[in-house]
Amino acid sequence: xxxxxxxxxxxxxxxxxxxxxxxxxxxxxxxxxxxxxxxxxxxxxxxxxxxxxxxxxxxxxxxxxxxxxxxxxxxxxxxxxxxxxxxxxxxxxxxxxxxxxxxxxxxxxxxxxxxxxxxxxxxxxxxxxxxxxxxxxxxxxxxxxxxxxxxxxxxxxxxxxxxxxxxxxxxxxxxxxxxxxxxxxxxxxxxxxxxxxxxxxxxxxxxxxxxxxxxxxxxxxxxxxxxxxxxxxxxxxxxxxxxxxxxxxxxxxxxxxxxxxxxxxxxxxxxxxxxxxxxxxxxxxxxxxxxxxxxxxxxxxxxxxxxxxxx
Amino acid sequence: xxxxxxxxxxxxxxxxxxxxxxxxxxxxxxxxxxxxxxxxxxxxxxxxxxxxxxxxxxxxxxxxxxxxxxxxxxxxxxxxxxxxxxxxxxxxxxxxxxxxxxxxxxxxxxxxxxxxxxxxxxxxxxxxxxxxxxxxxxxxxxxxxxxxxxxxxxxxxxxxxxxxxxxxxxxxxxxxxxxxxxxxxxxxxxxxxxxxxxxxxxxxxxxxxxxxxxxxxxxxxxxxxxxxxxxxxxxxxxxxxxxxxxxxxx
Ligand SMILES: Nc1ncnc2c1ncn2[C@@H]1O[C@H](COP(=O)(O)OP(=O)(O)OP(=O)(O)O)[C@@H](O)[C@H]1O
Ligand SMILES: [Mg+2]
Numbered sequence: 001x002x003x004x005x006x007x008x009x010x011x012x013x014x015x016x017x018x019x020x021x022x023x024x025x026x027x028x029x030x031x032x033x034x035x036x037x038x039x040x041x042x043x044x045x046x047x048x049x050x051x052x053x054x055x056x057x058x059x060x061x062x063x064x065x066x067x068x069x070x071x072x073x074x075x076x077x078x079x080x081x082x083x084x085x086x087x088x089x090x091x092x093x094x095x096x097x098x099x100x101x102x103x104x105x106x107x108x109x110x111x112x113x114x115x116x117x118x119x120x121x122x123x124x125x126x127x128x129x130x131x132x133x134x135x136x137x138x139x140x141x142x143x144x145x146x147x148x149x150x151x152x153x154x155x156x157x158x159x160x161x162x163x164x165x166x167x168x169x170x171x172x173x174x175x176x177x178x179x180x181x182x183x184x185x186x187x188x189x190x191x192x193x194x195x196x197x198x199x200x201x202x203x204x205x206x207x208x209x210x211x212x213x214x215x216x217x218x219x220x221x222x223x224x225x226x227x228x229x230x231x232x233x234x235x236x237x238x239x240x241x242x243x244x245x246x247x248x249x250x251x252x253x254x255x256x257x258x259x260x261x262x263x264x265x266x267x268x269x270x271x272x273x274x275x276x277x278x279x280x281x282x283x284x285x286x287x288x289x290x291x292x293x294x295x296x297x298x299x300x301x302x303x304x305x306x307x308x309x310x311x
Numbered sequence: 312x313x314x315x316x317x318x319x320x321x322x323x324x325x326x327x328x329x330x331x332x333x334x335x336x337x338x339x340x341x342x343x344x345x346x347x348x349x350x351x352x353x354x355x356x357x358x359x360x361x362x363x364x365x366x367x368x369x370x371x372x373x374x375x376x377x378x379x380x381x382x383x384x385x386x387x388x389x390x391x392x393x394x395x396x397x398x399x400x401x402x403x404x405x406x407x408x409x410x411x412x413x414x415x416x417x418x419x420x421x422x423x424x425x426x427x428x429x430x431x432x433x434x435x436x437x438x439x440x441x442x443x444x445x446x447x448x449x450x451x452x453x454x455x456x457x458x459x460x461x462x463x464x465x466x467x468x469x470x471x472x473x474x475x476x477x478x479x480x481x482x483x484x485x486x487x488x489x490x491x492x493x494x495x496x497x498x499x500x501x502x503x504x505x506x507x508x509x510x511x512x513x514x515x516x517x518x519x520x521x522x523x524x525x526x527x528x529x530x531x532x533x534x535x536x537x538x539x540x541x542x543x544x545x546x547x548x549x550x551x552x553x554x555x556x557x558x559x560x561x
Binding site: 180181182184185187188190191192194195196197198199200201202 | 362383384385388389393394400401402403404405409412413414416417418419420421435471472474475
């Protein structure tokens with residue numbers, strides 16, 4: 001396998017973050033945690049966007065991943081981080097495989113709105129189910145990682161560690177996929193579905209696959225978030241959450257797997273600082289940021305880095 | 312010579328319009344067939360039916376004896392029937408090389424459903440280079456396909472149809488939008504590629520000089536019917552063809 005620059009950078013960043021974790025102040029670690037979890041969800045959004053699709057309901061899988069993790073912890077009494085994430089990935093994979101049968105037939109605003117509809121159905125179901133805490137959700141607390149018991153600070157570090165590893169692993173795998181023959185079909189489908197079919201490949205099967213991959217990434221992000229925050233509630237599948245993912249995806253651009261991760265970090269940083277320094281106008285700050293990006297960087301923040309490279 | 316493609320009693324109606332009216336054609340392997348006819352005569356409709364984009368209202372299409380009428384375009388492509396389009400269908404945001412690589416990639420990762428002849432015997436990168444060379448597109452390699460001149464887009468569209476190494480190639484007006492002096496250059500390239508790959512060709516063409524130069528047989532369409540079929544010289548001399556297709560006053 002040829003090592004491209006992205007793969008090398010992913011490796012360096014993984015090792016760097018893990019090595020630096022003992023030195024990180026709490027606020028920085030939690031900022032990174034949230035950014036990485038969001039980033040993982042937006043990696044999936046990026047794959048869909050490359051395929052020409054925008055989901056306004058990816059909160060569905062983010063929330064589903066979190067609730068699957070929570071169920072493993074609270075109902076099955078298996079509070080292991082690895083198991084919880086695996087449950088999040090499996091649950092979202094299965095649900096997306098089924099919903100994808102329908103969604104892969106739709107495009108554009110219909111795809112976006114249908115995704116939103118499904119996410120709101122989950123919201124309704126969760127709000128109605130008192131066993132899952134209704135609108136309050138419930139607390140969860142992972143106590144082991146691969147069976148190793150974690151106490152106090154170790155739990156925080158383990159949560160950060162597994163988040164760093166799984167996020168960068170997701171980025172690595174997606175990067176590999178996007179460079180594969182199959183992965184290249186994403187942009188081909190976005191450009192011209194007719195030609196893809198007339199070259200002998202199935203557009204619908206590819207969209208279905210990409211939908212499932214993006215859902216699993218969102219599920220992993222949601223499960224990791226649940227582990228790190230220790231609380232889940234139906235807001236995770238409410239429409240503003242899905243909107244946030246679209247926001248970050250557009251802010252980031254789709255040029256490289258680092259775009260969603262960097263974009264999520266920028267988003268979270270702006271949000272935390274704006275929230276701290278002007279609690280009543282932080283939405284306005286984010287809105288203006290988006291406006292500036294859309295006008296000056298239609299390819300997202302990633303295009304800032306791209307321009308420096310000679311073509 | 313054996314029949315590779317056989318259309319039997321094809322009819323296609325769009326509301327009151329009859330775009331195909333009892334079309335019966337048996338195409339011999341390795342032949343080059345020209346489809347002529349004025350605007351709206353049903354040439355594109357015929358190609359659309361053979362490649363599965365449109366289903367005939369009645370009638371059937373057979374490829375090497377197998378009924379392919381119910382198949383999807385993708386399945387028909389996998390059998391080795393490929394096409395270019397009257398309006399080039401490219402991946403406009405990609406470069407010329409990337410356009411071809413998509414197709415090569417599909418072939419390279421294709422399963423057992425595909426015809427054996429499709430299998431790549433070189434690396435995908437080599438295969439792309441070979442196609443660029445074969446179609447004289449080397450200079451455009453890294454140019455974005457959406458920004459190319461029309462003639463080059465037409466040529467790339469044909470190359471895209473050749474990527475999966477077809478047994479039958481259907482070209483819809485390959486030389487339209489191409490300047491008069493470049494028409495023969497383009498057709499020479501296509502025909503050279505075709506001969507190398509032993510491909511049966513059907514192409515729609517409005518320029519009778521081009522048709523006469525490259526075909527073994529001509530099908531003349533008029534209002535969904537085939538009004539003449541046979542040797543080029545004979546068909547081009549046919550009274551009805553001269554009247555309805557070539558448009559000569561008599
Ligand atoms: N999808 C469609 N819906 C309705 N009518 C159609 C459709 N496709 C073709 N037709 C009609 O069928 C007839 C044959 O059209 P077709 O495109 O096959 O002609 P053509 O011989 O390719 O003409 P041209 O030289 O202009 O490309 C025309 O009257 C056309 O308007
Ligand atoms: Mg036509």
